[in-house]
Amino acid sequence: MKLxxxxxxxxxxxxGVVVDGYVVNMAEASGGKLPNDMRAFLxxxxxxxxxxxxxxxxxxxxxFGAALDDVKLMAPIPNPSKVVAIGLNYMDHVRESGGSVxxxxxxxxxxxxxxxxxxxAIRWNPDVTSKVDFEAELAVVIGKRARNVSxxxxxxxIAGYMNCHDVSARDLQIERGDQWIMGKSxxxxxxxxxxxxxxxxxxxxxxLRVRCLVNGEALQDSNTxxxxxxxxxxxxxxxxGFTLLPGDVVTTGTPHGVGAFRTPPVxxxxxxxxxxxxxxLGQLTNPCVEEG
Ligand code: ZN
Numbered sequence: 001m002k003l004x005x006x007x008x009x010x011x012x013x014x015x016g017v018v019v020d021g022y023v024v025n026m027a028e029a030s031g032g033k034l035p036n037d038m039r040a041f042l043x044x045x046x047x048x049x050x051x052x053x054x055x056x057x058x059x060x061x062x063x064f065g066a067a068l069d070d071v072k073l074m075a076p077i078p079n080p081s082k083v084v085a086i087g088l089n090y091m092d093h094v095r096e097s098g099g100s101v102x103x104x105x106x107x108x109x110x111x112x113x114x115x116x117x118x119x120x121a122i123r124w125n126p127d128v129t130s131k132v133d134f135e136a137e138l139a140v141v142i143g144k145r146a147r148n149v150s151x152x153x154x155x156x157x158i159a160g161y162m163n164c165h166d167v168s169a170r171d172l173q174i175e176r177g178d179q180w181i182m183g184k185s186x187x188x189x190x191x192x193x194x195x196x197x198x199x200x201x202x203x204x205x206x207x208l209r210v211r212c213l214v215n216g217e218a219l220q221d222s223n224t225x226x227x228x229x230x231x232x233x234x235x236x237x238x239x240x241g242f243t244l245l246p247g248d249v250v251t252t253g254t255p256h257g258v259g260a261f262r263t264p265p266v267x268x269x270x271x272x273x274x275x276x277x278x279x280x281l282g283q284l285t286n287p288c289v290e291e292g
Contacts, residue, residue, distance in 0.1 A: 001016075001017050001198045002195035002197055002198075002201075003016070003017055003038065003041075003196040003197075004016045004073055005037075005078060006072060007071065007074060007076050011181075012025075013037070013078070014036050014209075015034060015037065016066060016192075018195065019057065019058060019065065019194070021061075021067065021068050021069075022065030023065060024057075024060045025231050026041070028064045029057075029060040029282070031209055034048060034051055038077045038078075038086050041071050043247070045292070046175075047164070048088055049121055049159075049252060050144075054057070061077075063115075074080065075116060075117040075118075075192040076141075076193050077247045077249065079115075079247070080245075081111055081112070082245075082248045082249070082273075083109065083110040083112060083114075083190060083248075083249040083251065084238055084251070085107070085108050085109065085110050085250075085251045085253075086105055086106065086234060086252050086253045087108060087180070087250065088101075088129055089112060089252055089253025090222060090255040092182040092255050092256035093251075094228070096256045096261040098202070100110075102228075105233070107186045107255070108180040108184060110149040110166065110185050110189070110190045110251070111181070113292055114185045114186060115190045116191070116251065117193055119195040120188065120240075121289040122188050122274070122286050122288045122289070123291055124169070124290060124292060130290075131175075131266065132167060132169055132170075133258050133259040134165065134214060135166035135168055135220075135221070136210050136212035136220050136276040137163060137165070137209060137252055137253060138163075138165035138252050139162045139192065139249050139251040139252065140158055140235070141162060141247065141249055142158065142159065142245065142248040142249075143199075144246055145158075145245055147243045148239055148240055148241055149217055150236055150264075151235075151236045152205045158199050159246070160199050160278075161199070161205060162193060162197070162249070162281060163191075163193060163251065163277065163281045163282065163283075164190065164192055165191040165274065166251055166254060167190065168189070169183040169186055169189070170183065191286045192249070193282075193284050194284040197280060199256075205231055206231070206236060207223065208278050208279040208281075209221070209223050209277075210222050210278050210279070211276075211278075212275070212277075213277065213288045214268070219258075219259070219262075219266065220256065220257035221255075221257065222256060228253075228292070231250075234252065236269065240288055251274065269290070270289060271288065272288040273285060273287050273288070
């Protein structure tokens with residue numbers, strides 16, 4: 001299923017599933033069994049997933065649906081308890097950065113307050129940063145409470161996958177005292193979506209093309225098979241340190257081609273349009289606005 005959080009005109013956020021070009025309202029199509037909130041939905045577990053599957057019919061698309069093009073999509077999960085990000089996790093990106101393979105997966109946080117949805121503007125103040133960079137990433141969405149999970153069991157804890165754009169202020173992240181969380185958590189610096197694609201639809205998350213297009217030009221083009229630390233390892237590693245909750249987002253790192261390591265460097269400008277596209281997950285497109 002392609003699950004979405006969306007906003008019909010004049011109403012609050014709703015939970016939907018995309019069927020045949022329509023968004024089926026899950027609360028209505030399930031007779032009120034499902035909530036309007038993705039995180040609450042994931043907390044309800046497998047039974048809710050099965051209810052959603054049963055409600056995702058073409059008949060319900062006609063009766064309870066709105067055309068996908070007519071609704072405003074939000075981030076599939078606008079309110080996770082955390083967004084955990086992995087750095088330097090593609091061999092090609094390690095090479096371009098001039099570093100070496102990290103002995104332990106490099107981990108940082110993006111605050112949930114940085115999340116925006118498809119079509120929303122990535123905004124920054126030029127007094128705060130002048131080196132805004134793009135990073136296309138595959139994000140994993142946690143489906144159930146995970147603590148001390150083994151690599152063998154890790155996939156059982158995954159609800160699905162999303163595109164993530166790990167927008168990065170390189171001057172804050174690197175040049176001004178290695179402040180990764182500041183550089184990665186500015187407001188609007190975490191576009192997610194457009195869908196949460198459920199795990200069953202992605203046969204092998206370690207073989208997906210990953211692209212980032214800036215104004216239509218592909219500046220990143222790689223594949224998740226280049227991941228150094230694979231998804232089961234990451235879930236096992238992270239869940240030894242802290243509990244992952246339903247709706248938490250683990251974004252797995254970006255491949256080569258980012259702006260900072262290009263010659264000459266490329267940074268995002270006012271008016272640019274960036275699209276992140278992981279195979280099977282749709283397109284996540286956001287305009288850029290520099291505002292003084
Ligand atoms: Zn990243």
